[in-house]
Structures are given as C-alpha cells and as structure tokens.
Amino acid sequence: MDLLKVTIDNQTIEVPAGTTILQAARLIGKEVAPPAMCFYTKLKTSGGYCRTCLVKVSKGSEKDPRPMPKLVASCRTTVMDGMEVQNYTSPEVVEARKGVVEFLLINHPLDCPICDQAGECHLQDLSYENGRSHSRYEFDRRTFDKIDIGDKIQLHMTRCILCYRCVKVADQLTPGRVHGVINRGDVAEISTYIQNAVDNEFSGNMVDVCPVGALTDKTFRFKSRVWFLKPFDAHRDCDKCSGKTVLWKYGKEIYRVTGRKDQWGEVDEWICNTCRYEKKAPSDWIEEGPRQIDRHSVISQNMYEAGTKFVDSPETLPKKQLS
Amino acid sequence: MQLTNRSKVVSNKEMTAAEAAYIPAVLKGMAVTLKHFFKRPATVKYPEEQREFSEVYRGKHVLKRDENGAERCTACGLCAVACPAEAITMVADERKKGEEKLYREEKYAAIYEINMLRCIFCGLCEEACPKEAIFLTKEITPSNYEREDFIYGKDKLVEGIEPSLRIDVSKRQDR
Structure with missing residues (x-):
C-alpha cells in the first residue's frame, strides 16, 4: 500500500491512505497532536462536533498545493500526499482554539471542586493548556436538574459539552440504546426516553468516554478525589x-x-x-x-502511602466529629 | 597541618590568689544579674497578657461559613493536596434535602481534620482553597497533653453561626 507523506508542525511522517490528520499527528507525538474532546478512536463516526482539533492546512497536497481556505477539523480530514499542516506553529489555530474553548466553557458550570471528574477531566486540561484564564461571559448559564440514568450513572447535564461520545457508545456497544440527544441548539441535552433507565451490561463505558464530568459513576460519587x-x-x-x-x-x-x-x-x-x-x-x-x-x-x-492510618468512614467515627 | 588559624593554644598557667578565691568573678556575675532587675522583661505574662500579632499572622485554622451561615467547604481536597506536611484529611458526603441551610453546595466535608502537630502553618491550604473556606487566624493552637487532642476536627475548626462568633478574616482576604 502506498504511504502518504504528511508534514505536521514541520515534522514529517508517512501514513497509509485514509488516515486522518489527527491520527497522523498522534503518531508523531504529544507535542504536535491537536487536543480532541469528541473524537474517540474506538468509536466509529465520532468526531467533528467539538472543533477543538482545528488545524491549518497550508498546503493541500503535492498535486494541488493550494492551502485549504478555512481551518479544518483534523479528526475528520484525511491526509493527502505532501500535505503540510500547521497546528501549534500557526497563531491563527491557537487563537481559534482559544475561541472554541471559550465557547465550550460558556455554559459549563465550573464546579470542579464538587465534580468527581476533576483531576482527570479533559476540559480542565484543554482550558488550562489552550484557553483564556478568565471568562467574558456575563449571562446566566443554562441549568438542568440532575438525572439518574440507571442506578449506577449520574447525569449532570450542566457539565455536558455535547460531544456525542456516550451516544456512540450506546449505539455501537449495546443493542437497543435508550438514550440520546434530544432538542436542538442551546437547549440540546442528553436524555433517556421518558426517564428510562440505562441498564445494559456495557453502559458503564459511557462514564469512561465522557471527557467531562457529565456522566459519573454513582458508586464513586463524592467518595474521594x-x-x-x-x-x-x-x-x-x-x-x-x-x-x-x-x-x-x-x-x-x-x-x-x-x-x-x-x-x-x-x-x-x-x-x-x-x-x-x-x-x-x-x-x-x-x-x-x-x-x-x-x-x-x-x-x-498522590502522597498518601499504603499503610498510613486513614480517617475512618463516617459510620465508625464518634458523633462529635460529624457535628 | 594547620587548616585554619582559629586554633588556640591551651595554657596551664597557675591562677593568682585573687583569681583562686573566685570572689571578684562571683561579684561580676551578680552585677550582671542585678542589672537585669531594672530592665524590661523579655517575656509577657501569657495568658493574662498577650503579644500583639501581625495582621497576617498565621495561627489556628478556621473553616468559614457564608453570609447565610452555610459551610463554604465542599471537600474538594485541594488544601490536602497542597499541604506539604500532609496534615489535612477529609471525607466528603452528599448534601441531603433540607440541609441547604447547613452546607453551601451539594457536596460537603463530613469529616475535616487537621493534625496540628504536623501543620507547619505555611498557609498553602488557604492559598489553594477555591471556595474561600479555610483561613488561618490570629489565634494560636493551645498546648495539650494527648496527641489525639491535637487532631482538630470540624467541632474545633468551623466557626459559629451567630454573628458574634464569626471570625473576621477580611485582612487576609484583601491581600
């Protein structure tokens, strides 16, 4: 099979046809790989929603060296032979990504001190590495009630960035899904069909694929950090x-x-x-x-070593300390 | 080999009669003692008398309540991870219906303990806190007989609800 030569941030790699720019960049390494919130290698048709992986194609291919007119989503754009891509080396991309992060955070509650995802949250990493340090948004953020989808998964719709990963998990891993995205635009939300419970043997993977704290493990809820x-x-x-x-x-x-x-x-x-x-x-x-x-x-x-004396669980402690 | 020129030669010379009597030396010592009778003492009579502390003195911690009397701490664990002495431990719990007056957010610290023997009063917990919940006050941690008594739980750390029991930390917030 023919290998296509692609240059990303001045680093060249040869990849088979059909590879996306994002995957080619990941093959080079972390320094050039664009961040991705919705794309998931193991989920088919994922990607293209969040726009964090935007890159600039400064040379389309060897045969047609014209640059692409707009920034493209690298998770959905396949490479061409001789393509030249700019990611972190392009100020335009860095600026665009800043805007994308700001938009993703517009309705995000930023309740990281409460959220169980804090510390392993992709949105935290993304905004820390690519975003602004403050918000310019002055209006009320959209709010939703917490929903239990099944007895093991808690849905915090306020934190959701609508990446569709969990929907793809339900589509591709489980037979007959019972949840999806309802409504459109800024009122779109993840929901189940009339408060139906998600109880499928692989539904827990929704928690793992969620890049934010929208879907969290109820058995671990507030247990620790x-x-x-x-x-x-x-x-x-x-x-x-x-x-x-x-x-x-x-x-x-x-x-x-x-x-x-x-x-x-x-x-x-x-x-x-x-x-x-x-x-x-x-x-x-x-x-x-x-x-x-x-x-x-x-x-x-993590500085806590095994064998240290830990605080007991609330049940075993004397009442005075529970105040 | 001589490394420095600070070494001294020890002399074994005999003392004179006056020196051997020790009386001038004793009197000299007494004079020094007597001089201190007329000087201002270096100590204060604690606890009747207390020294003035700096506005930003870092003493015993307080867990603040908000203006409605609800606890601000959400047990996010940032103070514990920032603590260089690993003095802070906590167990979080979920707020139940009807407890909105007690706890500000849906998660709260069921147990919050600071080991005052480990604490070095560096103030990093205060710096790490995203909820302005923990502050160091001008109060000092009293001495005690038992090690267990130095582990301060929420009963000792959380400030009272009544306005008179609130601890003013505005000086530390302004910085």
Whole structure:
C-alpha cells in the first residue's frame, strides 16, 4: 500500500491512505497532536462536533498545493500526499482554539471542586493548556436538574459539552440504546426516553468516554478525589469482557474500577458493568502492579502511602466529629 | 597541618590568689544579674497578657461559613493536596434535602481534620482553597497533653453561626 507523506508542525511522517490528520499527528507525538474532546478512536463516526482539533492546512497536497481556505477539523480530514499542516506553529489555530474553548466553557458550570471528574477531566486540561484564564461571559448559564440514568450513572447535564461520545457508545456497544440527544441548539441535552433507565451490561463505558464530568459513576460519587487514589493495573476472569481494568485504591480499599486509558485518554478495552461496579473486594482481582502515571498529572501528586492510618468512614467515627 | 588559624593554644598557667578565691568573678556575675532587675522583661505574662500579632499572622485554622451561615467547604481536597506536611484529611458526603441551610453546595466535608502537630502553618491550604473556606487566624493552637487532642476536627475548626462568633478574616482576604 502506498504511504502518504504528511508534514505536521514541520515534522514529517508517512501514513497509509485514509488516515486522518489527527491520527497522523498522534503518531508523531504529544507535542504536535491537536487536543480532541469528541473524537474517540474506538468509536466509529465520532468526531467533528467539538472543533477543538482545528488545524491549518497550508498546503493541500503535492498535486494541488493550494492551502485549504478555512481551518479544518483534523479528526475528520484525511491526509493527502505532501500535505503540510500547521497546528501549534500557526497563531491563527491557537487563537481559534482559544475561541472554541471559550465557547465550550460558556455554559459549563465550573464546579470542579464538587465534580468527581476533576483531576482527570479533559476540559480542565484543554482550558488550562489552550484557553483564556478568565471568562467574558456575563449571562446566566443554562441549568438542568440532575438525572439518574440507571442506578449506577449520574447525569449532570450542566457539565455536558455535547460531544456525542456516550451516544456512540450506546449505539455501537449495546443493542437497543435508550438514550440520546434530544432538542436542538442551546437547549440540546442528553436524555433517556421518558426517564428510562440505562441498564445494559456495557453502559458503564459511557462514564469512561465522557471527557467531562457529565456522566459519573454513582458508586464513586463524592467518595474521594482522584489524586488521593492510587491506580493499579489488575485483571480478573470475566465471561463478558476482557477483565483488564485499573483499580483506584486508597490504602487497601478499592474505591472504583475503570478501563485502562492510553495517553490520549481513550480506553484500551471496554469493560462490563459487573467488573466496574460490583467487584470492589481486593480478593476479586489479580493485581499486576501500579499504573504508570504522567509525572505532571495531578494523580501523581498522590502522597498518601499504603499503610498510613486513614480517617475512618463516617459510620465508625464518634458523633462529635460529624457535628 | 594547620587548616585554619582559629586554633588556640591551651595554657596551664597557675591562677593568682585573687583569681583562686573566685570572689571578684562571683561579684561580676551578680552585677550582671542585678542589672537585669531594672530592665524590661523579655517575656509577657501569657495568658493574662498577650503579644500583639501581625495582621497576617498565621495561627489556628478556621473553616468559614457564608453570609447565610452555610459551610463554604465542599471537600474538594485541594488544601490536602497542597499541604506539604500532609496534615489535612477529609471525607466528603452528599448534601441531603433540607440541609441547604447547613452546607453551601451539594457536596460537603463530613469529616475535616487537621493534625496540628504536623501543620507547619505555611498557609498553602488557604492559598489553594477555591471556595474561600479555610483561613488561618490570629489565634494560636493551645498546648495539650494527648496527641489525639491535637487532631482538630470540624467541632474545633468551623466557626459559629451567630454573628458574634464569626471570625473576621477580611485582612487576609484583601491581600
């Protein structure tokens, strides 16, 4: 098969035809890869909604070297032979992305101190790396009531950025989905069909793909903060999924179970709800060892060692301290 | 080999009769002591008398309430992760219906503990707090006999609801 030569931020790589600019940039490395909020490699037809991956194509191809007239979404644009792309080297792209981040944050409540996603939130990373430090928006943000979709997943519609990832999960992983996006424009929201509960064996993956804290694990709700937990690779024999997971532990106790995410924040393998919600005893798992965490991540800030004396759970503490 | 020229040669010379009697030396010492009777003492009679503290003195912590009397802390854990001495621990809980007067947001700290023996009063918790909930006050942490008594829970940290019990931290907020 022919390999196409593409140059992204002055770095050249050869990729097979049909590769998108985003995927080619990811092959080069983190320094040139545009951020992506809606694109998910393992979900078909994902991408093209959030516009954070906009890049400038300064040379269309070897045969037609004209630049593309507008910034293009790199997750949906396939490479051409001899294409030249500018990402962080183009001030236009950096400025456009700043605008996109500002728009994404317009209706975001910024309740990070409460949100369980804080610390592993893609929107936090995105706005920290590419956004402005303050908001110019002066009006009321849209509000929604919290919805329980199923007994294991909490939906905070206020935090949602409408990336459609969870809808694609439901479409592609589960037979017969019961939730989707209803309404249009600024009143669009993720919802179930007349308060229907989502109870499917793979529905928990919606929590993993959600780039923000809109869909969170109810069994982990307000239990701890991600930077107090230590992630460990573990596996178990599961008849429904691969059983390869990450255990988030505080001392000996397992607080939550998630899929293994790669450096782009995408899970390697989908895991089933049994593994995710019901297996929280250490005896259920065979541990492989601590997970590698980026040194700059807040999760590696975890200073609490196993064996330290932890605060007891609220039930076991004397009443006076609960005030 | 001589490394520095600070070394002294020890002499074993015999003391004179006056020196051997020690009386001039004792009197000299007494004079120094006597001089201090007429000087201002370096200490104060705590707790009757208290020293004046700087406006931004970093003493015992307070967990503030908002203007309606609801606790500001949401147990986000940023103070605990900022703490270089790992003195702060907390357990969060979800606010139930009817507790809106008690807690400002849907999550609150069910347990909030600061180990005052570990705390170095650096004020990083105050700096990290996104909710303006924790402040260091001019109050000092009293001494105690038991180690357990130095672990301050919410009973000792949260300020009272009544206006008279509120602790003014405006000097620290202005900075």
